[in-house]
Amino acid sequence: MTGKHRENLPEWAREASLGIFIHWGAYAVPAWAEPEHIAGEAEPEGGWFKHSSYAEWYANTIRIDGSPAASYHAEVYGSAPYEDFLDQWRAENYDPAAWARLFSALGADYVVPVTKHHDGVTLWDAPGSKGWNTVDRGPKRDLLGPLAEAVRAEGMRFGVYYSGGLDWSITDFPPIRDAEDLFHRYRPNDAAYAAYATAHVRDLIDRYAPSVLWNDIEWPEAGKEDGSLAELIAHYRDAVPDGIVNDRWGADVWDYRTSEYSMAAEHETGIGWEHNRGLGSSFGYNHVEDESLTLSPRALAKHYADVVSRGGRLLLNVGPDASGRIPEVQLRTLTGVAEWMSSIKPYTADRSFPEVAVSAEADNWCRTWVSGDRLVVVADRPEDVKVTAPGYETVAIALPA
Incomplete structure (x- = not known):
């Protein structure tokens, strides 16, 4: 399986410089993580996973004995299982058209929502997901279709994120405590899970024709070995000829490289790479993150300019709360930088670096x-x-x- 060279991206992707990532799930109900630790920087005592700043990892972090997240959960929710949050997630203020208008005002070129994170909850009625999706439980509806329509109505491209490497809803592994656990010990790699994940992504392709296919934490090994991943990517190429594929499959099917916060900075070379990060230190909404822990409009402008000047795209994450509102602390930054972004977006880098x-x-x-x-x-x-x-x-x- 061979990926196209990253410099041969389709024209829209070569011209794009800003994408919006959206991490929204049942984890937005507790909306809690330690905010102090930036991914890829110095690890806290006890390790990153015990002190994860990613609120979307709440289901894993609360299972680690002695973690502050476990203490927080016991204090606030007692012994309630993570599953309870799916039923408490109502999305009662979800307004995809308003989201799309906000992202368009920022000059976003594309939008990539999480369709299934590591907790296994799908934001549409994915094949085989009965009882563990937002149509059957919680919001009681497909959250992706209306967003795809709204994003495209504003002239932006629509993509999808899918956690192919992890799904805690169908495994009984211990919690992930280190990178070996993450990539080797506790990642489902069997044929049954490969078929399950493949059916999900194929359905996403057929329903939503996403311009970006964004996988995370590799792909189950059985799917690499039996050829089903190659067939899936071929199906995507046929269905969306100008679509692009990220590099987190553990296989050579990618079109472009990614980095995240301070991780994988070695991928930030040449042209067409993508840097992703949140406005704070989390992707999922973390109610602990205040203005002091969130990028200011000025800091966001600098970050965007730095990425673009080096040949990359910025995939900036927004983390809505459980009701569907974009938190005020995030809105303050997004609306505060919008006018500046509108002044700079006509001058997208053409990805050439002449002698100046x-x-x-x-x-x-x-x-x-x-x-x-x-x-x-x-x-x-x-x-x-x-x-x-x-x-x-x-x-x-x-x-x-």
Whole structure:
């Protein structure tokens, strides 16, 4: 199975620079994780998984003895099982059209919601998922179809995330405590699970024709060995000829590389790679994250400019609360950067890096890229940046205050 070279992405993906990730699930009910630890940075004592800042990993973290999440769960929910959160998740304020308008105002090129995370809950009536999906329980409806329609109505592309590597609803493994557990010991790899996951992703392809097929934590080994993964990807290529496939399958089927927070930074080379992260240190909504733990509009603008200047796309995560509202602390950043994004989005990098000379003083943060016949300069003080770029018009854009 051979993936296309990442520089041969379809035109829309080469031109795209901003995607919106959406992590929304039953984990939005407890909405809790330790917020202090950034993924890929120095591990806390006891390890990352015991102190995970990812609220979407709540079902795993509360099973680790001595974890703060386990203590929090016992204090707030007693011995209630994670399954209870699925029934408490109502999505009563879910407004996909409002979400889509917000993302469009940011200049997003594509939107990728989680369709099934590691807890196994599917956000549509996936084949074989009876009793463990949002149509049968909780919200009592397909959450994906209306979002796909709303996103496309605003002129953006629609993609899907699927956790092919983990599904805690169909396994009885111990909790994941380290990377060996994650990738080797406690990942379902049997033929039955491979068939189950394959049926899900095929259904997503046939129902929603996603422009992005985003898998996570590899793919069950049986599906790699029996050829069903190759057949699935071939089906996707036929169904969505200009669709793109990420690199987290544990097989050479990908179109582009990904990085996450401070992890896999070695993938941030060349052009067409994608960096994904949340507005805080979690993807799923974490009610502990306040303004001090959330990217400011200025910090988000810098992060976006840095990624684009190095040839990548930013896949920025939004984590709605259990009702379907985007939390105020996240909205503050998104609406606060929207005007700045509208000023910069016409100048998408064309992914070429001609010979130009740009210099800025050490205290003047600066990034540059070429957009057509323009050299884009983003800086604290763009007027103080020295540019030598024969044949290019300079577009100077200051970072938001």
